[in-house]
Amino acid sequence: MSFDSLGLAPALLRALADYGYTQPTPIQSAAIPPALEGHDLLAAAQTGTGKTAAFALPLLHKLSSSGQTMTRRPRALVLTPTRELAAQVHENLRDYGKHMHVSAATIFGGVSMGPQINALRRGVDIVIATPGRLIDHMQQRTLDLSAVETLVLDEADRMLDMGFLPALKRILQSVPKKRQTLLFSATFAPAIKTLALEFMHNPREISVSAPNTVTTLVSHQVHPVDVSRKRDLLLHVLSQDSRRQSLVFSRTKHGADKLVTYLNASGMRTAAIHGNKSQNARTRALSDFKSARVTVLVATDIAARGIDIEQLPMVINFDLPSVAEDYVHRIGRTGRAGMEGLALSLVSHDESGLLHDIRKLLKQDIAITPVAGFEPSAPLRLDAGAPRPKQGGGGQRQPRQGKPFNSPRPNGSSTQGRGERAAGNQRRRSNHRPAAKA
Ligand code: AMP
Numbered sequence: 001m002s003f004d005s006l007g008l009a010p011a012l013l014r015a016l017a018d019y020g021y022t023q024p025t026p027i028q029s030a031a032i033p034p035a036l037e038g039h040d041l042l043a044a045a046q047t048g049t050g051k052t053a054a055f056a057l058p059l060l061h062k063l064s065s066s067g068q069t070m071t072r073r074p075r076a077l078v079l080t081p082t083r084e085l086a087a088q089v090h091e092n093l094r095d096y097g098k099h100m101h102v103s104a105a106t107i108f109g110g111v112s113m114g115p116q117i118n119a120l121r122r123g124v125d126i127v128i129a130t131p132g133r134l135i136d137h138m139q140q141r142t143l144d145l146s147a148v149e150t151l152v153l154d155e156a157d158r159m160l161d162m163g164f165l166p167a168l169k170r171i172l173q174s175v176p177k178k179r180q181t182l183l184f185s186a187t188f189a190p191a192i193k194t195l196a197l198e199f200m201h202n203p204r205e206i207s208v209s210a211p212n213t214v215t216t217l218v219s220h221q222v223h224p225v226d227v228s229r230k231r232d233l234l235l236h237v238l239s240q241d242s243r244r245q246s247l248v249f250s251r252t253k254h255g256a257d258k259l260v261t262y263l264n265a266s267g268m269r270t271a272a273i274h275g276n277k278s279q280n281a282r283t284r285a286l287s288d289f290k291s292a293r294v295t296v297l298v299a300t301d302i303a304a305r306g307i308d309i310e311q312l313p314m315v316i317n318f319d320l321p322s323v324a325e326d327y328v329h330r331i332g333r334t335g336r337a338g339m340e341g342l343a344l345s346l347v348s349h350d351e352s353g354l355l356h357d358i359r360k361l362l363k364q365d366i367a368i369t370p371v372a373g374f375e376p377s378a379p380l381r382l383d384a385g386a387p388r389p390k391q392g393g394g395g396q397r398q399p400r401q402g403k404p405f406n407s408p409r410p411n412g413s414s415t416q417g418r419g420e421r422a423a424g425n426q427r428r429r430s431n432h433r434p435a436a437k438a
Pocket of ligand 1: 021022024025028033046048049050051052053116
């Protein structure tokens with residue numbers, strides 16, 4: 001199948017040709033025709049499958065075919081869980097819409113509201129937003145959602161994980177009832193289905209890969225190692241090819257900072273991206289990594305969610321994630337768009353139980369290969385009762401005290417950081433399940 005046969009506007013076909021995209025990916029072939037017909041969609045697709053274009057192209061097509069409104073109130077709203085994903089979706093919309101006259105604004109927390117308010121006042125066709133900051137604008141009446149025709153929920157499962165359900169419901173109640181809703185999610189958890197039933201109109205269900213499966217282009221490897229030698233092993237691995245770019249995951253922000261200091265002192269060009277960094281620092285780290293000015297990007301799970309780095313050959317789990325599903329999200333950053341990738345995990349004895357969970361979720365064995373000179377003092381245990389890291393130590397996220405996550409905020413500040421902490425709490429809770437059940 002080619003893009004030409006999908007009935008997209010000529011301006012979009014030209015943009016696709018500019019980027020050398022000739023064939024739609026499976027999610028695009030499945031989603032674009034029903035979306036163009038105006039149906040609501042419930043689409044299961046992970047990052048890396050081309051899902052952004054699967055909603056961006058029909059959305060832009062609809063804007064191009066119905067002409068511009070005089071008021072330039074936003075006609076399309078895209079909600080994403082993180083700032084980085086919002087910025088990336090904006091970039092994609094700009095790329096695909098380059099031969100059209102559409103304007104878009106990105107609305108997320110961590111930066112001042114002034115420029116966002118100015119952009120909204122000037123008038124935009126598309127708003128790409130994280131839920132917390134969008135609510136801030138709704139409360140301050142700086143955003144009018146009454147002309148929204150298309151609503152996209154991108155990575156809906158992540159938005160729910162991050163505690164955005166109350167914000168989402170509020171936004172869904174504030175957009176016109178007569179609209180098209182396109183929901184994309186890596187998994188169809190029951191809460192997603194409930195949301196769809198309540199707020200969507202007879203959605204078409206599309207699934208191109210089973211939830212929680214990972215692309216076969218990624219090979220998985222584990223190096224068992226003692227905790228005390230992990231940093232040295234990481235440096236050893238990275239030094240094998242100092243030009244190869246790697247995304248390194250740390251479970252904690254504090255741990256990420258410590259790694260960056262250590263790797264920079266060892267001569268690796270390294271930057272960190274996590275929730276305690278200012279938005280400017282996060283944007284800079286990501287663009288330095290994308291332009292190869294830094295070769296190693298150390299990230300926490302939530303900060304890295306959805307970021308699209310082209311042709312990333314390797315993802316390294318310095319710590320295993322405390323929730324197995326996050327492994328799938330982490331390694332979704334490699335083996336993308338037809339490229340092969342390596343997911344390498346440095347696993348210490350106390351993380352054996354987490355490795356057990358991941359193998360169970362992937363339904364496959366992962367090669368466990370010790371590295372000469374870094375052999376662990378005790379072998380990994382791979383049974384259900386295997387040990388797991390203790391909660392709360394080593395700079396783990398702390399439980400949040402005080403107001404509930406989505407209570408009104410008098411100063412109109414962003415909720416994005418709260419989302420990150422809320423997600424941390426949720427994970428902590430889910431980790432309290434008895435090991436025997438895992
Ligand atoms: P996404 O899942 O939206 O994050 O997209 C993953 C990557 O695939 C991005 O780098 C896209 O630019 C790229 N991509 C999207 N659609 C196509 C296509 N039809 N052909 C080739 N690459 C694509």
